Amino acid sequence: MAYFQNIGKIAYEGKGSDNPLAFKHYNPKEVVLGKTMEEHLRFAVAYWHTFTGAGSDPFGVGTAVRGWDSANEMDQAKARVEANFEFLNKIGIPYFCFHDRDIAPEGATLAETNKNLDVIVDLMEENMKASGAKLLWNTANMFTNPRFVHGAGTTSNADVFAYAGAQLKKSLEVGKRLGAENYVFWGGREGYETLLNTDMALELDNLARLLHMAVAYSKEIGFGAQFLIEPKPKEPTKHQYDFDAATTIAFLQKYDLKEYFKLNLEANHATLAGHTFEHEIRVAAINGMLGSLDANQGDLLLGWDTDEFPTDLYSTTLTMYEVLKAGGIGKGGVNFDAKVRRGSFEDVDLFLAHIAGMDTYAWGLKAAAKLIEEKIIDNIVDNRYRSFKDGIGAEIVAGRATLQSLEQYAMQNNAIKNESGRLERIKLVLNEVIYSV
Ligand code: XUL
Ligand code: CO
Numbered sequence: 001m002a003y004f005q006n007i008g009k010i011a012y013e014g015k016g017s018d019n020p021l022a023f024k025h026y027n028p029k030e031v032v033l034g035k036t037m038e039e040h041l042r043f044a045v046a047y048w049h050t051f052t053g054a055g056s057d058p059f060g061v062g063t064a065v066r067g068w069d070s071a072n073e074m075d076q077a078k079a080r081v082e083a084n085f086e087f088l089n090k091i092g093i094p095y096f097c098f099h100d101r102d103i104a105p106e107g108a109t110l111a112e113t114n115k116n117l118d119v120i121v122d123l124m125e126e127n128m129k130a131s132g133a134k135l136l137w138n139t140a141n142m143f144t145n146p147r148f149v150h151g152a153g154t155t156s157n158a159d160v161f162a163y164a165g166a167q168l169k170k171s172l173e174v175g176k177r178l179g180a181e182n183y184v185f186w187g188g189r190e191g192y193e194t195l196l197n198t199d200m201a202l203e204l205d206n207l208a209r210l211l212h213m214a215v216a217y218s219k220e221i222g223f224g225a226q227f228l229i230e231p232k233p234k235e236p237t238k239h240q241y242d243f244d245a246a247t248t249i250a251f252l253q254k255y256d257l258k259e260y261f262k263l264n265l266e267a268n269h270a271t272l273a274g275h276t277f278e279h280e281i282r283v284a285a286i287n288g289m290l291g292s293l294d295a296n297q298g299d300l301l302l303g304w305d306t307d308e309f310p311t312d313l314y315s316t317t318l319t320m321y322e323v324l325k326a327g328g329i330g331k332g333g334v335n336f337d338a339k340v341r342r343g344s345f346e347d348v349d350l351f352l353a354h355i356a357g358m359d360t361y362a363w364g365l366k367a368a369a370k371l372i373e374e375k376i377i378d379n380i381v382d383n384r385y386r387s388f389k390d391g392i393g394a395e396i397v398a399g400r401a402t403l404q405s406l407e408q409y410a411m412q413n414n415a416i417k418n419e420s421g422r423l424e425r426i427k428l429v430l431n432e433v434i435y436s437v
Pocket of ligand 1: 099139184186230232266294305337
């Protein structure tokens with residue numbers, strides 16, 4: 001059955017087009033810096049927002065009425081699978097991502113839940129084979145069910161830890177079956193509210209134990225996906241353990257997990273941590289930890305995760321600049337962890353929102369490529385740090401300087417001269433580049 005009957009395949013029509021159901025910038029086969037846009041961007045649809053979510057918020061139920069809605073949970077789960085593959089084909093997105101609990105309802109027992117999951121995974125496997133659509137990543141939702149009230153890997157209840165391990169095991173098996181290219185760990189409830197009832201050291205040790213078990217089991221079953229941790233600073237818990245890229249890298253290093261993981265960075269999570277998305281990407285990249293991106297945007301006036309579709313060109317330009325400079329996104333991709341606003345409840349809004357996100361990323365990619373080709377930022381940065389190229393700067397970088405040699409130099413250098421950073425001029429140049437592509 002077709003759920004989007006009035007919508008055909010979305011095509012690239014270019015800048016001159018006034019067709020809202022067409023791309024103006026995303027031209028999948030267009031080559032940018034030696035690779036097609038499709039290869040650079042590796043877009044993915046987030047199943048939970050596009051097929052499971054319906055626009056509910058803390059003050060009201062969902063507003064979207066979907067063709068795949070059904071009173072029977074398993075019928076609805078099957079219909080969502082069909083809608084997913086129809087959508088991927090029409091919008092021209094090669095990948096999708098899901099949590100185990102997005103795709104199939106929980107049963108009364110873990111065994112029943114796994115059985116429901118198997119039915120849907122069978123259906124997905126068939127559809128993947130027929131359509132060629134691929135799984136960028138899957139993950140286990142160990143935060144929605146009330147059993148995870150005190151956490152999963154960081155719970156105070158060993159029975160819940162055991163349940164989480166069992167759920168994770170099944171989720172890794174599903175990933176292997178569907179050929180997931182990555183596997184994500186987002187610790188929704190892995191954090192705490194107050195130290196008054198929390199053993200932080202035990203919780204962190206246990207989280208690392210669970211991750212080591214996941215590494216070991218994946219090896220055992222031959223699941224070759226890249227493991228990714230997705231940092232987020234707050235929401236739902238006050239102190240999320242994977243606060244940001246730097247905190248997460250320190251955790252992985254401490255527990256000898258760094259070689260097995262990279263990071264899945266999300267724009268809105270960066271905002272909540274008080275960082276820009278490009279900051280998070282740079283931190284990951286310089287540590288060899290850039291894995292994948294959850295593309296969305298927050299609202300700087302709001303302090304929570306609004307998961308809006310990315311439409312901010314400055315952000316996508318600087319994001320793609322970081323990705324290109326890091327040598328590309330590798331096995332990762334650009335997953336739209338984004339939801340249509342509650343007021344955008346029509347089916348066509350799902351298409352319009354993804355088109356907006358894809359065009360904004362493609363536009364950002366083109367602008368970033370120009371920044372690189374014309375060495376605009378490289379020249380600024382090279383010039384700014386040129387004092388480290390020779391003389392005392394070169395001695396410092398080579399590791400030959402000592403406090404004594406620095407003192408000797410500083411004592412006879414009485415006229416230190418700094419230069420302007422030229423920030424206002426640089427921002428205008430950035431505007432010009434973005435609007436020129
Ligand atoms: C929550 C979030 C998750 C992860 C996967 O803020 O981003 O959807 O991407 O669990
Ligand atoms: Co996310």
